[in-house]
Amino acid sequence: MGADLDGFAIVVEGLVKRYGRIVAVNGVSFRVGYGEVFGFLGPNGAGKTTTIHVLATLLRPDGGRVMVAGRDVVRDPVGVRRSIGVVFQDPSLDGELTGYENLYLHGRIYGLRGGLLEERIEEMLRFVELWEHRDRLVKYYSGGMRRRLEIARALLHRPRILFLDEPTLGLDPQTRAHIWDYIRKMHREMGVTVFLTTHYMEEAEALCDRIAIIDHGKIIAEGTPEELKRMAGNDIVYLKIRDVKPGVCGFFEDLALECRELPGGRIALKVGDAVKSLPGILLRARDKGLEVLEASYHRPSLNDVFLLLTGREIREEGPMDMIKAVVMSRRWRR
Numbered sequence: 001m002g003a004d005l006d007g008f009a010i011v012v013e014g015l016v017k018r019y020g021r022i023v024a025v026n027g028v029s030f031r032v033g034y035g036e037v038f039g040f041l042g043p044n045g046a047g048k049t050t051t052i053h054v055l056a057t058l059l060r061p062d063g064g065r066v067m068v069a070g071r072d073v074v075r076d077p078v079g080v081r082r083s084i085g086v087v088f089q090d091p092s093l094d095g096e097l098t099g100y101e102n103l104y105l106h107g108r109i110y111g112l113r114g115g116l117l118e119e120r121i122e123e124m125l126r127f128v129e130l131w132e133h134r135d136r137l138v139k140y141y142s143g144g145m146r147r148r149l150e151i152a153r154a155l156l157h158r159p160r161i162l163f164l165d166e167p168t169l170g171l172d173p174q175t176r177a178h179i180w181d182y183i184r185k186m187h188r189e190m191g192v193t194v195f196l197t198t199h200y201m202e203e204a205e206a207l208c209d210r211i212a213i214i215d216h217g218k219i220i221a222e223g224t225p226e227e228l229k230r231m232a233g234n235d236i237v238y239l240k241i242r243d244v245k246p247g248v249c250g251f252f253e254d255l256a257l258e259c260r261e262l263p264g265g266r267i268a269l270k271v272g273d274a275v276k277s278l279p280g281i282l283l284r285a286r287d288k289g290l291e292v293l294e295a296s297y298h299r300p301s302l303n304d305v306f307l308l309l310t311g312r313e314i315r316e317e318g319p320m321d322m323i324k325a326v327v328m329s330r331r332w333r334r
């Protein structure tokens, strides 16, 4: 690969990974620039974890090329490992150790020791607001605390690139939002490049500069959240109007791409950007003597994009999450 690839944190070209006959990743290509938050969004079994494991040098690719931090994952896995931190989908902390001890062990594995190690541990535990809980056994931590500890651990050796595999899987919405704050803060304050996987659309939208949607081992769409949503079409503004007369759409011809009269005194206006168009539409309604009883709009979601491309929904929080969450918590309480 040539010099044009300098400056990319991650370069993946035609990655293939098989488990026996199963093709888990089937010719995936993408690039992530330094400082970006890049998301892999896809349903169960799409190939997200497999991809992260290849990028993190835990699995050997069967085809294609993968460069992380300027190094080839096959030829220089040790070099890659020095530049990355990983938070795995399945918890990998030792529940019988304290939070502090978990970080200490990890730091030693990375060759940190003495005063430097102690400094880093304190810095990271304070960063994720676990310093006060440092001497508690991890098996008594909540799910959100464990996730934060894992993030702190992954950052201990100051990696340039952080991989997060389903960082908020099975957590309640409030805890999830809390973890998002740490990811944003870490990205902002430490300039870490983030590659994360998720099947939560809101998570991808809330955190990522760019998203690749992955399904059955292939990337089916890639772009900023806004670009992706634009693929699914326009925004729709709905108005409910008192005593609406046929032909009402004529009043809005120049303001909307399309207008349709719906049953129940409602009209639907197709527009480029609902938030920008709405004031003009309401003013026009008033000028034409229409009494607007309700106004609302629908903006395509990433789910609409997925639906459009695959005919299926990206699974929202469902029974599998619950099962995974229960399995995870059992593992700890054994």
Ligand SMILES: Nc1ncnc2c1ncn2[C@@H]1O[C@H](COP(=O)(O)OP(=O)(O)OP(=O)(O)O)[C@@H](O)[C@H]1O
Binding pocket: 019, 022, 023, 024, 042, 043, 044, 045, 046, 047, 048, 049, 050, 051, 089, 199
């Ligand atoms: N060790 C393995 N042996 C055999 N097949 C595997 C193995 N790991 C994963 N697979 C299969 O490879 C495919 C991709 O799995 P992967 O775990 O990468 O998906 P994922 O997108 O991370 O899914 P999830 O959202 O459930 O975590 C699936 O069909 C899965 O069943």
Ligand SMILES: [Mg+2]
Binding pocket: 048, 049, 050, 089, 165, 166
């Ligand atoms: Mg996975």
